[in-house]
Amino acid sequence: MANALKGFLILLICLFINSSTSNAQVSLGVEGGFSLNHLFTKMIGYNSTKNVTKLGATTGLIIQYKLTDNTFIETTPGFVSKKYSFARTGLLKGAFLSFENNYLQLPVTLNFVFGNKLKFFLGPGIYTAYWLSGSEYGNIPDIFSASQQADDTSDTLTLVYFKKSHRFDPTLDNRWEFGVSASCGLRYPLNEKYKIGLSVKYYQALTSRYKVNTANTYTNYNGTGTACLSLIYSLN
Amino acid sequence: MVKKGMIFSVLVVFLLTLCCSCKKTTERFSIHKDPQNFTELFDSFWAEMNINYVYWDIDKTNWDAIHDQYKPKFDELDIHNSVDLKKSVSYFKEISKELIDGHYTILFSPEAISDFSVTPAIDRKRAESSFHEPYLFSMVDPHYLDEGYTTGNYLTNSKIEITATTGTINKNILFFSCSGFELKEAVLKDNSNTLKTVISRFFDEVENNISKYRGIIIDLRNNQGGGLSDLNYFLSHLTHDPINFGDTRYKAGNGRLQFTPWISAQTIPGLLKSNLSTPLIVLVDNYTISLAEVIAMALRTQKNVKLVGETTFGATGPLTDNIVYNAGQFDVGGFCKVYTSSATYRYIDKVIYESKGFPPDIKLTITPFDFNNGKDAQLEKAINIIN
Numbered sequence: 001m002a003n004a005l006k007g008f009l010i011l012l013i014c015l016f017i018n019s020s021t022s023n024a025q026v027s028l029g030v031e032g033g034f035s036l037n038h039l040f041t042k043m044i045g046y047n048s049t050k051n052v053t054k055l056g057a058t059t060g061l062i063i064q065y066k067l068t069d070n071t072f073i074e075t076t077p078g079f080v081s082k083k084y085s086f087a088r089t090g091l092l093k094g095a096f097l098s099f100e101n102n103y104l105q106l107p108v109t110l111n112f113v114f115g116n117k118l119k120f121f122l123g124p125g126i127y128t129a130y131w132l133s134g135s136e137y138g139n140i141p142d143i144f145s146a147s148q149q150a151d152d153t154s155d156t157l158t159l160v161y162f163k164k165s166h167r168f169d170p171t172l173d174n175r176w177e178f179g180v181s182a183s184c185g186l187r188y189p190l191n192e193k194y195k196i197g198l199s200v201k202y203y204q205a206l207t208s209r210y211k212v213n214t215a216n217t218y219t220n221y222n223g224t225g226t227a228c229l230s231l232i233y234s235l236n
Numbered sequence: 237m238v239k240k241g242m243i244f245s246v247l248v249v250f251l252l253t254l255c256c257s258c259k260k261t262t263e264r265f266s267i268h269k270d271p272q273n274f275t276e277l278f279d280s281f282w283a284e285m286n287i288n289y290v291y292w293d294i295d296k297t298n299w300d301a302i303h304d305q306y307k308p309k310f311d312e313l314d315i316h317n318s319v320d321l322k323k324s325v326s327y328f329k330e331i332s333k334e335l336i337d338g339h340y341t342i343l344f345s346p347e348a349i350s351d352f353s354v355t356p357a358i359d360r361k362r363a364e365s366s367f368h369e370p371y372l373f374s375m376v377d378p379h380y381l382d383e384g385y386t387t388g389n390y391l392t393n394s395k396i397e398i399t400a401t402t403g404t405i406n407k408n409i410l411f412f413s414c415s416g417f418e419l420k421e422a423v424l425k426d427n428s429n430t431l432k433t434v435i436s437r438f439f440d441e442v443e444n445n446i447s448k449y450r451g452i453i454i455d456l457r458n459n460q461g462g463g464l465s466d467l468n469y470f471l472s473h474l475t476h477d478p479i480n481f482g483d484t485r486y487k488a489g490n491g492r493l494q495f496t497p498w499i500s501a502q503t504i505p506g507l508l509k510s511n512l513s514t515p516l517i518v519l520v521d522n523y524t525i526s527l528a529e530v531i532a533m534a535l536r537t538q539k540n541v542k543l544v545g546e547t548t549f550g551a552t553g554p555l556t557d558n559i560v561y562n563a564g565q566f567d568v569g570g571f572c573k574v575y576t577s578s579a580t581y582r583y584i585d586k587v588i589y590e591s592k593g594f595p596p597d598i599k600l601t602i603t604p605f606d607f608n609n610g611k612d613a614q615l616e617k618a619i620n621i622i623n
Contacts, residue, residue: 044267045287045490047559086489092560097488097496136488136497141561143484143554143579144501144530146464148420155465157560164497172493214300216491217286 025236029062031076031199033228039084039099039209040221048090054098056081058226060105070113072121074183080105080129080203082222094159097138101166101222105129107203109183118188125181127203131173134166172210177222179205187232197230271315271569274324278310281328281574284566289337290485290553290580292492294588297334299492306331318348325352328572332356336591338551339526341575357551357591361522370458370523371602376612377413377455380405380619386437388430390422392462398422400431402438405453409622410446412438413455413519417462417527420469439473443508451515451622453615454535457545461526464554468504471534474516475506481534482583484554487563501581503534516541517618520596525549533583533594542621543596545614550593553577 038053060078067073080103088095109125141157148155168175185199203226208219267284271277282303286292292299306327313320321344328342333356342354361367378385378401385403392398400414412434422431442452471479483498518532520543529548535541556578558564564578582588598621600614 045562047562049562138496140486140496140499142499142501143464143486143556143560144467144581145504146556147468147504148424148463148465155463155556160499162497162499169493172491210491210494214286214303215292215493217283218490 025064025066025234027062027064027066027195027232027234029064029195029197029230029232030060031062031078031197031228031230032057032059033226034058035080035082035224035226037082037084037222037224040219040223042218044218046086048088048092050087050089052085052087052096054083054085054100056083056100058228060228062230062232064232072111072113073108074111075106075108077104077106079103079132080224080226082224084222092141095139095141097136097140099134099136099166101134101209102132103129103177104132105203107181107201109181109201111183115186118186120184120186121199122184123182125183127179127181129177129179129203129205131168131175131177131209135163136166137161137163172216174207174209174211176207177205177209178207179203179222193234195232195234197232199226199228199230201226201228269569271571273315274310274313274320275307277315277568277571278307281568281572282307284568284574286492287490288487288558288563288566288574288576289335289492290487290495290563290577291336291590293495295334295336297332302331321346321348322352325349325354328354329356329359333359337553337576338549338591339553339555339575339577342572343575344572345570357549361549366522366601368522368604371521371607373413373455373457373612373615374399374401376607376610377401377615379610380612380615381411382407385411386434388432388434390418390425390429390431392416392418392421394418396460396462398431398462400434400438402434402441404449405619406623408448408450409619410438410441410449410452411455412453413457415458416460417466417470417531419466421463421465442473442512446512446514449514451517452512453517453519453618453622455519455615456524456528456532457519457521457614458523459525459528460523461528461530461551464527464556467527467531467534470531471503472506474508474512474535475503475538476508476511478505479503479534479537480584481530481537482581483586485580485582486561486578490562495580498582511538513540515622517621518543519545519614519618520548520594521546521614522549522593526551527554529589529594530554530581533589536594536597537584542598543594544598544618544621545596545600547593547595547599548589550589550591551577552581552589552594554579554581 035056035058058080060076063075065073083100085098107127109123111121111123113119113121139159142160145158146155181203183201187195187197189195203224205222210216210220268276268280338357381403387401390398398416402412480502482501484501485498486496488494488496520532561578565575567573
């Protein structure tokens with residue numbers, strides 16, 4: 001994987017050097033939309049539990065550097081919320097633990113463009129993200145609420161709601177995330193300067209959300225899809 | 237160029253996706269559902285403890301060092317050899333000797349070791365200089381009760397006999413004692429068990445005739461605890477307002493240190509028309525265990541309540557099926573069953589009394605000499621406080 005990333009960076013540099021001799025253009029813009037995150041982990045020790053993908057939000061600045069008529073480099077520094085949830089099933093339905101984690105993310109993608117007026121683009125990328133803040137909330141059965149029913153020998157438990165901010169633990173939490181991305185989308189020129197666009201991107205973390213050691217023996221990787229609308233202004 | 241670019245980007249995206257799907261999850265410690273040897277069995281036990289034990293953030297046991305130290309020892313054992321099976325019990329004893337969970341117990345299934353168990357909290361108690369065997373208060377305390385007291389028994393679904401007594405002392409103190417908590421189960425049972433009579437008489441006196449009494453004594457000594465539903469059942473008959481008696485915390489993932497935040501623990505609103513102002517003394521000792529401790533602690537939050545006797549056992553973490561919290565008690569491939577708390581409980585002062593035990597307000601130890609001469613100094617102290 002390290003070699004693939006190295007190759008990608010070398011390719012970007014080569015294209016950048018090549019572009020300096022052509023008519024390079026810089027465009028700026030903004031984008032916003034929603035994110036869908038899933039935590040990829042082995043569900044060992046999670047009985048009657050469903051790993052749920054959760055919807056969040058994303059927003060960012062767009063900086064595009066046109067390399068050739070058919071290629072551009074794009075970076076979209078911004079905010080992405082990466083949420084996930086563990087929902088209990090069966091008799092425990094209604095109980096859940098949800099995690100909302102907010103990241104500052106810096107992706108770099110190399111996009112290949114095709115099409116005439118309506119342009120389509122597609123490309124791979126890499127990204128890094130910093131875990132800014134987080135919160136945990138959920139419905140959990142209150143063990144001391146146990147109440148035995150007249151017609152049953154089992155206890156019923158009342159669900160209690162809780163919410164708290166995540167307190168970072170340097171021994172547990174991996175605040176820096178690195179990974180690869182893939183993006184595709186389309187751009188439509190409103191006039192010579194302005195374009196509107198729609199993009200779909202996928203970010204796959206290659207670093208675990210929790211540090212992996214004997215205390216946390218199972219890796220947890222964020223897999224995040226985003227869909228954004230964008231407005232782009234050409235500086236040239 | 238356009239075509240080449242498209243082919244290139246599709247190829248790169250495909251390769252990156254492939255790399256991601258092939259990434260390894262780190263699984264150094266496996267759980268074997270059906271361990272075939274001691275190597276697999278120890279791996280499973282170690283990993284299950286890693287996931288299910290709820291005190292890792294405060295326990296002094298170095299679980300990583302345990303792995304390094306005992307893995308080679310278990311590797312040498314033969315699971316089909318009875319001498320090695322017995323040796324494994326001694327290893328489990330050594331491994332768990334410092335675990336703070338007062339409920340922690342390992343029971344073994346193989347016939348050669350089915351009579352053995354690992355109970356570190358009891359072993360530690362036995363090693364203390366203040367250790368004493370439980371006193372049989374039922375032999376002495378009836379002498380303090382007025383005529384007409386009631387004693388009842390009930391055999392629980394788990395085949396544990398519970399005895400309870402209620403009556404009066406000097407006509408002006410209401411007395412209640414029980415050896416365990418499955419009171420609601422007894423009341424809900426169709427059969428006519430005599431425990432029902434004791435419970436309804438005590439609750440009826442509290443609800444309807446409390447003005448007759450100068451105080452109440454609830455004796456939770458030698459009380460082994462029991463069903464969690466008795467917490468609300470018992471306390472709702474002694475209170476009006478819900479009691480906030482501390483917090484609970486649960487596991488929030490399969491990492492050793494993944495926990496939920498502390499969540500407030502509160503009883504349901506009580507059945508009395510108002511809170512009791514009558515002095516209430518709860519008698520506790522080293523054998524006030526589990527739910528009995530939690531009930532004593534919950535009562536202690538009330539202004540009219542004092543605890544008299546010895547520090548409680550120190551098994552305050554509640555137990556339920558593993559599936560509820562994905563934590564607590566677990567099986568190791570049919571070889572052994574490990575009983576351990578499902579959640580951590582801390583009192584309103586934010587202290588976790590697991591292993592330490594909850595201290596009484598008035599500490600008083602009974603001497604064997606006094607007890608053998610029919611004197612229960614703790615009960616006498618409770619009577620004096622009320623009078």
